[in-house]
Amino acid sequence: MSNRWWEIKVSCEPNLEESVFWRLEKFGCSGTATENNGKISFIRAYIPDIKVREIDLAALSFWLRQDAVLLAIPEPVMEWGLLDEEDWSSSWKQHWEPIEVGDRFLVNPAWLDPPANSDRLIITIDPGTAFGTGTHPTTQLCLESLEIRLSNRAEEQTVADIGCGSGILSIGAILLGARKVYAVDTDPLAVNASRSNRHLNHVNPEKLSINEGSAGELLEIIPDGVDGIVCNILAETIVEILPGLTLLARPKTWGILSGIILDRVDIVSDALETNGWEISALWKRQEWCCINIRRLDRDGEMGT
Numbered sequence: 016m017s018n019r020w021w022e023i024k025v026s027c028e029p030n031l032e033e034s035v036f037w038r039l040e041k042f043g044c045s046g047t048a049t050e051n052n053g054k055i056s057f058i059r060a061y062i063p064d065i066k067v068r069e070i071d072l073a074a075l076s077f078w079l080r081q082d083a084v085l086l087a088i089p090e091p092v093m094e095w096g097l098l099d100e101e102d103w104s105s106s107w108k109q110h111w112e113p114i115e116v117g118d119r120f121l122v123n124p125a126w127l128d129p130p131a132n133s134d135r136l137i138i139t140i141d142p143g144t145a146f147g148t149g150t151h152p153t154t155q156l157c158l159e160s161l162e163i164r165l166s167n168r169a170e171e172q173t174v175a176d177i178g179c180g181s182g183i184l185s186i187g188a189i190l191l192g193a194r195k196v197y198a199v200d201t202d203p204l205a206v207n208a209s210r211s212n213r214h215l216n217h218v219n220p221e222k223l224s225i226n227e228g229s230a231g232e233l234l235e236i237i238p239d240g241v242d243g244i245v246c247n248i249l250a251e252t253i254v255e256i257l258p259g260l261t262l263l264a265r266p267k268t269w270g271i272l273s274g275i276i277l278d279r280v281d282i283v284s285d286a287l288e289t290n291g292w293e294i295s296a297l298w299k300r301q302e303w304c305c306i307n308i309r310r311l312d313r314d315g316e317m318g319t
């Protein structure tokens with residue numbers, strides 16, 4: 016018998032997007048994709064049908080509407096239906112084209128040939144159920160920030176990718192020349208997806224380690240910390256794990272934090288100050304923003 020998946024489709028105002036993502040993540044969805052026409056966000060998420068019953072989906076729909084009422088935003092519309100494994104994977108494939116990101120990257124779906132004459136760094140991705148196709152603004156902002164951070168002495172730098180999803184940011188960092196990347200994700204399906212994408216991109220496991228867990232688990236592997244941290248998770252989760260990220264930092268460690276909806280920047284920025292970080296740049300795209308950070312205690316040296 017083939018595996019089946021619930022496909023959940025939510026249409027909502029862009030400023031409800033973060034709250035919808037948060038609910039979907041809590042619900043256990045590991046695959047999500049979004050399109051935004053400027054006025055409405057269309058979010059798709061997938062979850063194996065053995066994990067939830069229809070009554071759970073009805074409850075999810077209720078919570079999404081309730082969140083909108085509390086935020087005084089028009090209520091979202093949620094629909095759901097069952098897909099066979101084959102339909103589920105072709106549904107992904109239909110909605111995804113190669114995409115240029117930043118000045119250097121081209122993210123190419125694994126089932127399409129890469130463009131012949133591109134001078135870009137090609138990241139080949141089959142996301143499986145994991146987040147990270149390169150189409151979401153939060154992923155793009157991270158890749159663009161990595162281009163800046165690794166434009167200088169990349170070969171000397173080690174990077175931690177917290178919440179690696181499909182592994183797209185880790186692979187991007189390796190292609191930019193990082194010495195070593197340590198990736199973690201709490202979702203075992205994301206860990207599997209990252210490992211198979213590492214293989215698809217011919218990245219040596221010695222250069223990119225991928226494990227289940229979060230900042231705490233990484234600290235056991237690399238007690239001396241890293242030169243850079245990239246973390247594309249929602250604002251509330253970033254605040255929660257910030258003390259752990261801080262333990263991974265050295266005096267000159269830089270950070271890239273994405274997945275933050277504009278009106279949640281304040282909670283992240285307060286937590287950053289408490290944990291000894293300052294914001295060096297803030298990039299916005301649609302409703303999302305990505306914060307580039309550096310340590311406050313850098314022995315008086317100005318960071319880049």
Ligand SMILES: C[S@@+](CC[C@H](N)C(=O)[O-])C[C@H]1O[C@@H](n2cnc3c(N)ncnc32)[C@H](O)[C@@H]1O
Pocket residue numbers: 145146147148149153154157177178179180181182183184199200201202205228229230247248249252256274
């Ligand atoms: C928005 S996706 C980012 C995926 C990819 N890094 C990207 O930029 O496209 C967030 C990922 O973080 C993982 N995650 C959520 N909470 C986490 C935590 N506390 N520690 C580590 N990973 C977490 C999720 O399973 C998910 O794969």
